[in-house]
Amino acid sequence: DVKVTQSSRYLVKRTGEKVFLECVQDMDHENMFWYRQDPGLGLRLIYFSYDVKMKEKGDIPEGYSVSREKKERFSLILESASTNQTSMYLCASSPRADTVGTDTQYFGPGTRLTVL
Amino acid sequence: QQPVQSPQAVILREGEDAVINCSSSKALYSVHWYRQKHGEAPVFLMILLKGGEQKGHDKISASFNEKKQQSSLYLTASQLSYSGTYFCGTVNRDDKIIFGKGTRLHILP
Numbered sequence: 001d002v003k004v005t006q007s008s009r010y011l012v013k014r015t016g017e018k019v020f021l022e023c024v025q026d027m028d029h030e031n032m033f034w035y036r037q038d039p040g041l042g043l044r045l046i047y048f049s050y051d052v053k054m055k056e057k058g059d060i061p062e063g064y065s066v067s068r069e070k071k072e073r074f075s076l077i078l079e080s081a082s083t084n085q086t087s088m089y090l091c092a093s094s095p096r097a098d099t100v101g102t103d104t105q106y107f108g109p110g111t112r113l114t115v116l
Numbered sequence: 117q118q119p120v121q122s123p124q125a126v127i128l129r130e131g132e133d134a135v136i137n138c139s140s141s142k143a144l145y146s147v148h149w150y151r152q153k154h155g156e157a158p159v160f161l162m163i164l165l166k167g168g169e170q171k172g173h174d175k176i177s178a179s180f181n182e183k184k185q186q187s188s189l190y191l192t193a194s195q196l197s198y199s200g201t202y203f204c205g206t207v208n209r210d211d212k213i214i215f216g217k218g219t220r221l222h223i224l225p
Contacts, residue, residue: 045214
């Protein structure tokens with residue numbers, strides 16, 4: 001079974017703090033993704049990575065950065081947390097697909113971040 | 117462009133049928149369906165790759181109308197375990213999946 005783990009289920013931080021959210025997958029997947037999930041807005045892509053040291057902006061990258069130094073680990077960084085970044089953060093991974101748009105994403109359990 | 121899902125929410129009694137629609141303003145290469153139960157991670161249900169393709173397992177199936185740029189998910193004789201939020205994800209030319217806002221499904225006994 002594919003396993004995607006996230007470092008914390010719940011996290012509370014203060015405005016202005018630097019926040020690290022860690023994601024690890026154990027299936028040697030090439031692709032990794034960070035989403036945020038807010039009520040009524042669905043899953044919105046923040047950043048994704050197709051390979052080690054490679055990153056691409058998603059739909060809402062402002063205020064976030066990422067790091068992928070090892071294939072199995074993808075970190076999301078909030079340089080200076082703000083209250084509007086309070087959300088559920090979901091990490092996902094997928095294998096590289098031979099055909100466009102056919103990769104299945106496997107999600108982690110999520111980290112509920114509250115910024116006070 | 118985020119695909120549009122309808123309805124936003126639906127309440128059914130056990131045994132009733134439901135249809136969830138997903139439409140895009142752009143040409144689609146594939147459509148993915150995921151279900152997320154409360155407090156859990158989204159889980160992959162199925163992917164449709166070609167226009168006109170239909171897929172299904174158990175009593176959950178889906179169709180993909182490439183021409184109309186839309187997909188529908190069919191839940192037949194719904195069970196309590198079907199409750200959750202259903203997301204469609206669409207893939208177009210730039211090869212990145214974009215998820216809809218989700219449809220909340222609640223099954224009553």
